[in-house]
Every structure is written in structure tokens, then in C-alpha cells.
Amino acid sequence: MEKITLAHGSGGKLMHQLIDSVFLEQFSNKILREKKDSAVFSLGQTRFAFTTDSYVVDPLFFPGGDIGSLAVYGTVNDLSVCGARPRYLACGLIVEEGLDRGIVERIARSIRNAALKAGVEVVTGDIKVVERGHCDKLFISTSGIGIVDRMTDLSLDRVRIGDSVIASGTIGDHAISILSQREGLNLGSRIVSDSAPLNGLTARIVSVSRHVRFMRDPTRGGLAATLNEIVTKRKFGIVIDERALPIRPSVKTACELVGFDPLSLANEGKIVVIVGQQDARRVLSVMRSHRYGTAARVIGKIVPGPAGKVILNTSVGSRRIVEMPSGEQVPRIC
Amino acid sequence: MEKITLAHGSGGKLMHQLIDSVFLEQFSNKILREKKDSAVFSLGQTRFAFTTDSYVVDPLFFPGGDIGSLAVYGTVNDLSVCGARPRYLACGLIVEEGLDRGIVERIARSIRNAALKAGVEVVTGDIKVVERGHCDKLFISTSGIGIVDRMTDLSLDRVRIGDSVIASGTIGDHAISILSQREGLNLGSRIVSDSAPLNGLTARIVSVSRHVRFMRDPTRGGLAATLNEIVTKRKFGIVIDERALPIRPSVKTACELVGFDPLSLANEGKIVVIVGQQDARRVLSVMRSHRYGTAARVIGKIVPGPAGKVILNTSVGSRRIVEMPSGEQVPRIC
DSSP states (O other): OOBOOGGGGSSSHHHHHHIIIIIIHHSOOHHHHTOOSSEEEEETTEEEEEEEEEEOOSSSEETTEEHHHHHHHHHHHHHHTTTEEEEEEEEEEEEETTOBHHHHHHHHHHHHHHHHHHTOEEEEEEEEEEOTTSBSSEEEEEEEEEEEOTTOOOOGGGOOTTOEEEEOSOSSHHHHHHHHHHHTOOOSSOOOOOOOOOHHHHHHHHHHOSOEEEEEOOOTTHHHHHHHHHHTTSSOEEEEEGGGOOOOHHHHHHHHHHTOOGGGSOOSSOOEEEEOGGGHHHHHHHHHTSTTOTTOEEEEEEESSSTTOEEEEOTTSOEEEOOOOOSOSSSSOO | OOBOOGGGGSSSHHHHHHIIIIIIHHSOOHHHHTOOSSEEEEETTEEEEEEEEEEOOSSSEETTEEHHHHHHHHHHHHHHTTTEEEEEEEEEEEEETTOBHHHHHHHHHHHHHHHHHHTOEEEEEEEEEEOTTSBSSEEEEEEEEEEEOTTOOOOGGGOOTTOEEEEOSOSSHHHHHHHHHHHTOOOSSOOOOOOOOOHHHHHHHHHHOSOEEEEEOOOTTHHHHHHHHHHTTSSOEEEEEGGGOOOOHHHHHHHHHHTOOGGGSOOSSOOEEEEOGGGHHHHHHHHHTSTTOTTOEEEEEEESSSTTOEEEEOTTSOEEEOOOOOSOSSSSOO
16 A cells, blocks of 8 residues: 655655645635635635644754744745735644743744734634644644735746746745754754744745736745746646855855755745836835845746756756656754 | 643633633623634625634644545535535645645645535635744644625524434544554554534534524534533533444544543544434435545433533443533644
């Protein structure tokens, strides 16, 4: 009988297959089929976004964050990339018997501070405790509700050939931060997770251009997964330029050391923006003036072909296909 | 250092202390302080209820249900008792590496069927996979959004001395069902969980009376916890009549066998309703005509004193205080 593997939770090919075969098949409804980071729907006179995510990151505390702030920002970001203004969060904890109460309190404080920083309120919650050995210390599930402006219409269907692909900053920081903390790797300099709330940044982006087509945060599966999600089954492809990819030298070194592709590494404070070429400069400019977008770059563009493929023009002048990641690079990343 | 124990997740005294000290202190906001089963707030022109719960029930499949349907109905019920019409659910899975894919598919089908039965849509979801031994097979977190009618105003502040306390049916079925399945107890007859969606029942109740003060589903901690939550820090108490309590003979027998108090046992398809005495008969009548309320009974009333206490008039003519449960009777119940 087929077994669930870590790769089924990696953000890559197997996860998409599992979600398609198990969830989309069972729950086929119009909202779910859009496969956005959040469900977007109207209730009464208002348009909402609604999202959920579970956080199982190991270790609970890492350079640049912890499971509490990660859970808040992750949910805030899933709402933000759909063009929503995040408002209310729900927060459920699964705690392992025997965990220090002090750790739960420290994580609760982190959730509080992250919510304050993101301008959202935690309005409802739940705690479950399971026997020792039946979960790994503590898991968090967060859900969030945001309001979507009537004028904001972000969808893959709006992407056009010629559009620019922008990345908001350096890639791979989160994954390498977790990995170096977990494995005790000495990578020379300390790499800090980029975990951050992006609602301020996304609000600015949609406020300066009506030609923003689509935004997504490249978390599990990294930029490779996000770009492939954009082109899969579409009549266009993406070409990106390796020299334009913002990657910290320390992350590049770490990747070479352990054999990782930075394109497949999770980020927790970055977005990819697809925008009409006529507004690329304007969007780039407001992004760079925001603290979470200072290193924003146009990294590529939407091209007629090869359709459904992501092509990387490498720094040595060759071309290669960037595949949807298929295995598990770093488990328990978020 | 103080450790988290199973009792911190039991629905009883320690859980309330943990929630008060960790969550209410950190996240003090008006919505959270109301401590309803769902957060209720207005956005735009619409009033919403929003709730979350994590499900860790062991075993995954039990007589009368499974973790999937339990998660859907639990969230539907938390919205329903706040007077909301449940609409959209979000569903996050945490899966242990090595679990049969067939089990995930079976649970997904159960979630689908339960959602259909309850008239809600699962619109967004998430899957995480953790290493073998780092969670127990599969956990589910569900969140839900419902719409609250402008006219519906359910709150403990509206409870008045003289109000009737109604239970919608037999108590303890869910807990004993789980326990007998888990421990392989042979209890003579098979006891089936009462897990069910109560939105139809609650909608009927609020439609026939403007004097419904408060509703709650007595899950973890059972009737004892729910009734104590109603009177805690209030200037009134509750008296209930043991002879009026609907309890199946098989559940009573099981409780005597293992030394449980049926009042403290979890239910997953029952509600407690506080209603002005003038409308008690009318509410009881619509409840009994609904499939999930056929055994509804007035079990007690709101009394001036002893304030803050729940008193049981026993079948042998004595009186005892029903305490907020303090330990853990049956862990991993939901």
C-alpha cells in the first residue's frame, strides 16, 4: 500500500499530486479549484480571503524567529498575496505532554508580538494536549481572515506574455537558517530567517499599479515551486536570469556545501510579483522603498514558450529547465 | 519548571487556567475576552463568527464517526451555538510519515461527506508531513466562518434567574464510544458516538424564540464544564435534576464500571440551551421534532444561589456541587 512520505509535505511535485488527487477531487468547488494561497469569496457586501496553515517547524526557536511568529506571518502573508488586508487570526495549539509551560508562554508572547507587528488580532483559539511521544513538542495551526478591496483582482488568468517577474529579495535565507540551527552547521556567518509580515509591502504594491497580475510567497518548494505553479498548464513560460537572482553569499556557500539548489529553498518573508511590464519600474520602486523589499529585483519575464516551463539563463551563459522540486530537501521547515 | 499535562487539554480547570493565563493575558482584546466558542465580529455590513479547533482523537476511526467528520461537525457546532449559519471551512492536516495513503483518502472522503451533510464548503487547506514518530498518525485543524443574523444576540450576559436549562439529548455517548473502541472494552452493547452537525437544530431554536440566551456544545469536560462556564463569576447558579438527565443505560453501566462521572464526559452532538422560562416549552418542542434533539429535556434552571455554583439534586434526594472537572478522564477524545 502506498505510504505518505516527507516529500508529500515538501511543497513540490508529490504534494501537488496528493492535494490534487485527495482534496481537489473530493472537495471540488469553485473557490478551492482556484488554488490560491487563500480562498477568496464574497459574503454580504464584502469580499473576503480565508486561509489556514499548520506549522511544525523544528526547532521551535531559530535565528530570526520561532514557530509562533512564523505561524502569524505565514498566515498574514497567505492573505496578503491574494490582495487582502489581514484582520483576524485563529490559533490552535497541539502540545506534547511534558513540555515546559514556560515554552508555551514564550511562544504565546511571540504570537502576540507578531500579531501586533502585523496589525492583526488573534480572536479565537484552542489547545489540545497529546501524550508524550505523540507529537514533537508543539504544533500550531493558524487561520486568518482578510478583506479584499473590490478593485483588487489578482489571478493567474490575468498573466500576459511580456509581464515582468519580480522577487522581493534574497532567496533561501529561511531554509538555511533552520537547517544550520538544526544540524549545528557552522556556516561562517549566522544566517537569519527572513520570516516577516508582508501585508504592508503588498498593500503598497497593489496601490501603485492596476497591472499587478499575481503575487505569491515562495515558501515550501521555494522559487522553483512558485514559478512552476504559475506556468503549469498555461500557454506561456517563464525565463529567469541567474545573475539577477538575489542570493546572499553565505546562503550560496551553504548550498554548495550541502548540495542544495537555492531555487528550491523555502522563504518566509519574500514574494514573487507578476506585473505588466509598463508598471514594473513603478512597482519595483515602491518595493525597494519598503523595509521588506530593499533587495527587490526583476528576475525574469513571461515568455511565449516553451509553454508550461520555467527556464533559467545561467550565469555561464547556458540554459536549463527549473523543475518543480520532486523530493524533500529540508523537512519540518515551517 | 512546570510541565504541561494531559489535564491542560481536558476542557477542565487546568485548561481554563492555561487559557486565561497564557492566552487571555497575551491577546487581550474585546472579541477574545467574550470567551465564546467562536469569535463574533462585524466586517463591513455583515456579522461573522469565526472559530478554530484541532482534532487529535485516537483512534482515527470509531463507532459513529472518524477524525474527519468529527473535525467538520466540531467546527460547524462551535459556529452554530453562537447563532451563526456555518458557511466555509478551512482544513489543515498534519500527517505522520509512513501512514497509508488510503487512510488519508478515506478521511478526506469523510470530510467531504460531513461537509455535504452540514451544508458547508471546504474552501482552503494545507498538508504537512512530519517524520515517523513525531505525530500520532494524523491530526486535523479545522476553522470555520459563519454568518450571524443581526437579530441574534446570544451571550451569557443575557442569562436571567428563572431561565430554563435544556439538554438536547443523552450525555457521554462520544467519550464512552472512543474509550470502548480504544481499550477494547466489551460493554455489552455497542455505544456509538453522537458526533453530528447541529446547525439545523440551532437554526430552528433561534427561529422560534427571542428569549434564547445562550447555547454551547458540551464537548471536552462535558456538561459539568459547560454548566460551570455558564455560572463562573456570575451572580447566579444552576440547579439540575439528576432524574431529568438523559443518559443511556449502556453509558451509565460503562461509567459505573470504570468509575467515570457521565457529567464530565465529552459529547460531540449535543447542546445545552439557556432559554427564558416563558419559551422553554416552545423551544423544547422544536428540538424534539428535530432528529438531533428527540431526547431533549429541561434538566434544570438558573437560580439566585449559591452564585457561581452548579448544584445537582440527585435521584436519591441529596444535593451535591458539580465541580469543574479538574483532571483528565479520557485523553485524545476529540
